[in-house]
Amino acid sequence: MTTLEPIDAYPTQRISGFSVRAGRSLPFGATRVPGGVNFSVFSNHATSVTLVLYRSGAAEPMAELPFPEAFRVGSVYAMTVFDLDVENLEYGYRVDGPHQPWLGHRFDATRVLSDPYARMLTGAGPYRHRSRVALDDFDWEDDRPPRLPHEDLVIYELHVRGFTRHPSSGVSAPGTYAGLVEKIPYLKELGVNCVELMPVFEFDESDNIFTGVNYWGYSPIGFFAPKASYATTGREHMQVDEFKHLVKELHRAGIEVLLDVVFNHTAEGDERGPSISFKGLDNATYYMLTPDRHYYNFSGTGNTLNCNHPVVRGFVLDCLRYWASEFHVDGFRFDLAAILGRGPDGELLHNPPLLESLAYDPILRDCKLIAEAWDAAGLYQVGSFPDYSRWSEWNGRYRDTVRRYIKGDLGVTGEMATRMVGSPDLYSRRGTAATVNFITSHDGFTLRDLVSYDHKHNEANGEGNRDGDDTNHSWNCGQEGETDDPAVLATRARLTRNALLLLLASRGVPMLLAGDEIGRTQLGNNNAYCHDGPLTWVDWGLREENADLFRFTRRAIAFRRAHPVLRGGSPGSVHWHGVRAWSPDWSGHCRVLVAMFDGGGDDCVYVAANSHWEAHALELPAPPRGLTWHLFADTAAAPPEDAHEPGHEPALADQTRFVIGPRSVAILVTH
């Protein structure tokens, strides 16, 4: 059979020594086509655009190809260039136009800009912002996303480099996507079924005026480009393959992959920041500008992406579709998502088109969409984020309430009850999938530090300890920081377990911070964005040192998996008790909270929490359906009795009474 060769596969003219023809406007970016590469780029206000081609690593371009006027359709410049060796090619755009900051225009034809749609960036060295063409073929075999029901997720938030970079990780490629693949058995053993990766889009690791290190990466420069320095094969420019391999292997293990994505700002900063891409391509379109054309700063980082501008909206949508379809990722967590509901002048939109588009997009239909429902300008939308019955939220109120309850604050028991059953005050119409419950995240104290420090200790961040949140609702249990006082350590161990147990017995989607299950510390630093070292890396020696805590966490996760009633159910499936059965005490001085989740059959769970420093005897309700009470967990008990293997919980000798220890949480289950 012969196939009809398209005429498009032939050049029509030569520019700067290269055979070219008018390209196709869509898709944007650099796309391999028969015989060549199609380059397409948007600029609404440019007067001319030039494609700049380099051989890999070369200081000077091998050619500059101005787009002929005939190659422009609307505001899109497109050209197919033939006979390129894409593996030995780097490219960028030189864009000319007015430099009139008072009108929002910052064109500068002396600069070569990276392609906002670049599938790869060089990622390191002096030319790290240059774009590269990715080979996108990959053998997915029969990869199928797990498509777990949202409410069944147990999310594990991790930093790709930090998770395996420490020498103790024992992996062959520390700090990389491939290194994470080697830790999949650990994730399986722990029992989590979803990883949320902190930013993996290309970002500038030196973007920080205080320490010169940006470790977290909430400062993107290449939204379509997986970070090359997280790939051990990045030197061979195979980060796309290595990342796809990671997703494929996680899926094979039944683990979903969420990406933490940052669409609220870029690494280009404000007037003083560098011009890397958007700023020189079309500043007035891509950024929210004040009436006098300065940068709005709703993100706290200098600029704000103009995400509800139709062009930028299309960019965001293209980007997420790319990650969902090309990389098979299962969902996204949106950094400072409240900004995504703001219009071009920063005003709050009632029906933000971007959020609506994402909620109804056909390619994203099965993707989880999770909003960090606040921004750096004081907008706080937890419970009121425009959700289109689709978006879920990082529940900041869950975090704050559980923290306050655990340390024994008065007057929070009632709110704690609300948080435990899926925060119906915020999400009653939505079900339990709407709330992502967490106590710790990358942003703030680790769990160990939450019970070890009254105050943040961020001196090493270079800002005189002024950065980072001051309101942590933390308690050091009697001594600030590291100690060998057994009484303090015992209290901390108990509070740590209380937190984990409450989180994993609450309705809503629990999220754990990587390392909390083995007692990771940042020595009281609650804003460790700027440290790429032992302070932020997971120390795998803790796996042995705190084996008790790991076992406890593993059992708590397994227990949740065994009990659907903890993940959702009608309001009528929750019964409140107290020191007396069927008599909850909602008064302001009460620190005892008892919930019985009854899903029928064997699925009945009694959760008792006591944040008082005294023990209390609890009258037990009669177990339903003639069953008997068994003890799953009691944080007052010494390991390994702090939690039992789910399914093998010992029966309680006294079926009518249970003594809950000081500052303890206990869980009973019927068999």
Place this chain on the structure above:
Amino acid sequence: MSFKINMNVEGDTATIRLAGELDGRSAPELNDLVSQAVGRQVAKLVLLLDELTYMSSAGVRCLVFAHQKLPRGSEITLVGTQPEVAETIRLTGFDRSIMMR
């Protein structure tokens, strides 16, 4: 170093010897030979790589091409793979469809 490639088919086994650099420019030659081998209904493909000095990302992709072209259950064996190349193949998951010796 220039790229050299030749193929020898004996029974149900095709043996392809590569020398030099396998990259985006030379990869189509390997793919052509693989297609020829498929036309001759081989069940085993052996790639002799000890004279190969470099395999780029496009070169690694030839392995997927071969895997998908050959009938299911066919064996693909790489002999004499340089350690760095073997590592790249392993870390990007392309080793799932092949054996390396």
